Amino acid sequence: NEISEDAPSGTVVALLHVYDRDSGKNGEVRCSLDGDVPFRLQSSHGSYFSVVTARELDREQVSEYNVTVRAADGGWPALQSSAVLALRVLDVNDN
Numbered sequence: 001n002e003i004s005e006d007a008p009s010g011t012v013v014a015l016l017h018v019y020d021r022d023s024g025k026n027g028e029v030r031c032s033l034d035g036d037v038p039f040r041l042q043s044s045h046g047s048y049f050s051v052v053t054a055r056e057l058d059r060e061q062v063s064e065y066n067v068t069v070r071a072a073d074g075g076w077p078a079l080q081s082s083a084v085l086a087l088r089v090l091d092v093n094d095n
Contacts, residue, residue, distance in 0.1 A: 001014060001086065001087050001088070002087070002090050003053070003089060004089075004090045004092055005057045005059040005089050005090060005091060005092055005093070006092045007053055008053070009054060009055055009056065011052060011053045012050045012051070012052050013039065013053065013085075013087060014050070014051040014085050015048060015049075015050055015051075016031070016048065016050070016051065016069060017047055017049075018031060018047050018048075024074075025075065026073055026074060027073065028074040029047065029072070029073055029074075030071070030072050031069060033070075034067075034068035034069075035068065037067050038053060038055045038056075038065075039051050039052065039053060039065070039067055039087075040054040051067065051085065057089050058089075059089040059091045059092075062089065064088050065085075065089070066084050066086055067085040067086075068082055068084050069083050069084075069085060070082045
């Protein structure tokens, strides 16, 4: 995926669908992002989540992000899975 460095805060960069076949607490899925990245998760609808920009991006500082999304269920022990989103920042103000 690519995103422009001048994208406003709250710009959607990915839409995720998570599911767990279990019921009750074992079927409840929590998602999080690893590390200090300029993105955040928003619950969209039901089992859908959006990864959105949390602040301005600066391609001159960081040109690519590998954002790890982690999902864990409510069971004991919790089962988890992760996926990596590769995001390339596009330059708009090259001087």
